[in-house]
Amino acid sequence: MKIQLISKIMVTSMGKNRLRKKYCSDFTHYFNNSELSDIIIQVTENGWDPEDMMSKSKDKYEFFAHKFVLSARSPVFMKMLSSSMIESKQTQLEIHFPKSIFYMILKYMYSGSIELDSQSVLDVLATADFYNLEDLKEFCGWFSLRSCMEGDKDMDICKVLHSAEQYGLEKIKVLCFDYITQHSMDILLSSPNWHLLTEESLISILDQDNLRVPEVEIFDSLVRWAQKQYAILKDLHGGGSGKNCINSSEPPLPTQEEFLKRKLSKPLKSIRFASMYPYQLSDHIEQTELVDKDILYEAYRYSAAGVIHPRHLTSSQLRQGVKEFQFESLNDQNGVLYYFGTLEGQDDTYDSPVTRKIIKVTSSSMSIGYPHPFAGRISTNMYTDKQDNSYYCVDLGTNYVLCPTYYSMRYGGDSQGSIYAAPKNWQFQGSLDGVEWKVLKDHQNDMSLKEGYSIAGWELKSIHSYRYLRILQTGPKPKKW
Missing domain, CATH: 2.60.120.260 (Galactose-binding domain-like)
Structure with a gap:
């Protein structure tokens, strides 16, 4: 007869945390440690900077690393260091990210922890996205959003939303929309990064009924968004000098009026012109020459007689926040x-x-x-x-x-x-x-x-x-x- 004795060891949450800390501590010991290192990573002070890359006199900083740690933590490093890639045979690897940012990323790979601040978090997010560090991406998104909510002057909600869209952080994106709606007055009137929003995001915001901003200010913020887009395009085309910096085969730079009319054709449908005062329409909106005459006529007719086409009914209604x-x-x-x-x-x-x-x-x-x-x-x-x-x-x-x-x-x-x-x-x-x-x-x-x-x-x-x-x-x- 066989007797099997099974001993069950109950591990408390405190014990689990202690084991986890010990595990992290053991791995952190090998961060930037030459012991057992099989690859050296080189970075420059400013990362992908043409002067750094071209100048041999620029200092290059070296980090000791371990291929199995990099591969276990990042799918990108896993592919890069696999046997079929050239990098797998190399003992040195050049990385084009700023020294300070890559230091934080590499330390996170070894320790599982990171210390962020509002000035570096979006750069860390971009680097984490490059190396497919999904947990770190999510954490950077939450940190950025929290910084905005706490009134950090170095963080702007439009930058956070732009990053959330760029790096696929859907939960953060939804929360950014909610935050912008609740703080629409400050953001639409004074955000320096309003131009970062995509047309799709912009329309989603302008369609909200509970914006706490008068309609004229919403219109002006929309025009500023398009004007900034044109300024960026103009810079890419050699500052409007006729010299195309993108590609000589690209079409010529349109005039600002042409660009604004085309860029605003869809977003302007979200503006409630019929809710404006007649003098706002005549003395301001009409003077921009950006709004179709039929839309203005409909708005004037509503102001004069209270009559509006059913499909334009929303345009005559004040937003709930006004x-x-x-x-x-x-x-x-x-x-x-x-x-x-x-x-x-x-x-x-x-x-x-x-x-x-x-x-x-x-x-x-x-x-x-x-x-x-x-x-x-x-x-x-x-x-x-x-x-x-x-x-x-x-x-x-x-x-x-x-x-x-x-x-x-x-x-x-x-x-x-x-x-x-x-x-x-x-x-x-x-x-x-x-x-x-x-x-x-x-x-x-x-x-x-x-x-x-x-x-x-x-x-x-x-x-x-x-x-x-x-x-x-x-x-x-x-x-x-």
């Missing part, structure tokens, strides 16, 4: 500041939007009082210092921009009123960044606020949208604002 405010009368409750003061209409009780910490109000200086009542609805005494270019400025924050069509202002004065102290010369200005300002209305010797505690309003025809809005004094100093 809200329109309609002026009725002075001191009404239809304005954007009142809207913020009621928590976007969710609270029946009004409170100052500054108190609710939705917006901020700043001033050039304060002689008496504080600047925040400027955006409120309660009478108060507040004075700027008597100096040139005094101002009050409203900051809508990072989540909002406003295309103003009407604004009103109340003057303090005194109970009897003072025509001499009332403001008469000022400008209403808008800005996206708080640095460059656009004059939206220039008031010169305006007597609308001559009565004490009087209120007056003015219609505007602003084409663009702004985060910052301010009243800038341009004439004789008033005593009170």
